[in-house]
Amino acid sequence: MNTLQQKYKSQIEELVKTTRRLGKIGYVTSFGGNLSIRADEDVVAITPTKVAKRKMKFDDIVLVNMKGEVLYTAPNRKPTGETSMHLNILNKRPDAKGVIHAHPPILTGFAAAHSQLLARPILPEPIIEVGPILNAEYAEPVSEDLAKTFNPVILKTNAWLMNNHGITICNCEGIGRTLELLEMLEALAQSVVVALACGKVEEIPKDEVKKLENTIISRGLPLPGLPGYNKSLCTLYFDD
Numbered sequence: 001m002n003t004l005q006q007k008y009k010s011q012i013e014e015l016v017k018t019t020r021r022l023g024k025i026g027y028v029t030s031f032g033g034n035l036s037i038r039a040d041e042d043v044v045a046i047t048p049t050k051v052a053k054r055k056m057k058f059d060d061i062v063l064v065n066m067k068g069e070v071l072y073t074a075p076n077r078k079p080t081g082e083t084s085m086h087l088n089i090l091n092k093r094p095d096a097k098g099v100i101h102a103h104p105p106i107l108t109g110f111a112a113a114h115s116q117l118l119a120r121p122i123l124p125e126p127i128i129e130v131g132p133i134l135n136a137e138y139a140e141p142v143s144e145d146l147a148k149t150f151n152p153v154i155l156k157t158n159a160w161l162m163n164n165h166g167i168t169i170c171n172c173e174g175i176g177r178t179l180e181l182l183e184m185l186e187a188l189a190q191s192v193v194v195a196l197a198c199g200k201v202e203e204i205p206k207d208e209v210k211k212l213e214n215t216i217i218s219r220g221l222p223l224p225g226l227p228g229y230n231k232s233l234c235t236l237y238f239d240d
């Protein structure tokens, strides 16, 4: 084991475990999706390109610095082509510890429809734990433009649909927790599909969203987005 791998062993292990789980639950297919974890102030552990997520191993994980320079890689591995997208998020969101980009089928359906329904207050837990799922414009995968499409939403919230592509989520607690929250969002999307099949989606009213905001504050949790950026949950959902 390389000295850097030794130093960041626990973070790399957490990333491998989460990456394999992401593959097993079918949120990515083939070589799709990518994950990163902030291992240190200037060290990011990130998944490699062209390795199936469910087969990921400790030595496959690449270590880069915030400039994107490779600090460690196995001889036959290269960091994901979306490395600059991950570094853009970690740079603009110093609170974020883990970032996942994936293609969960139901959420990706909402992205294909450019639906803004998931930005509405529908179920309490996703409101408390993640916040609204906003939409980012389409851009070609593995391009500098893709990283830029996130700029309008990156400070406001923790998860955004990438139109005609998939979803990206970041979280301040680590990569394992980021995946748990992504699973919560896919379940939300499933429930919304059922609600639509039943006729319509009813929103949680503003005074009840205000109560959820009080719960967030009383639990000492951060509001969605860059800490300090959003003044209130109601403003975020109702834009007043």
Ligand SMILES: [Zn+2]
Pocket: 032, 033, 101, 102, 103, 141, 165, 166
């Ligand atoms: Zn993708």
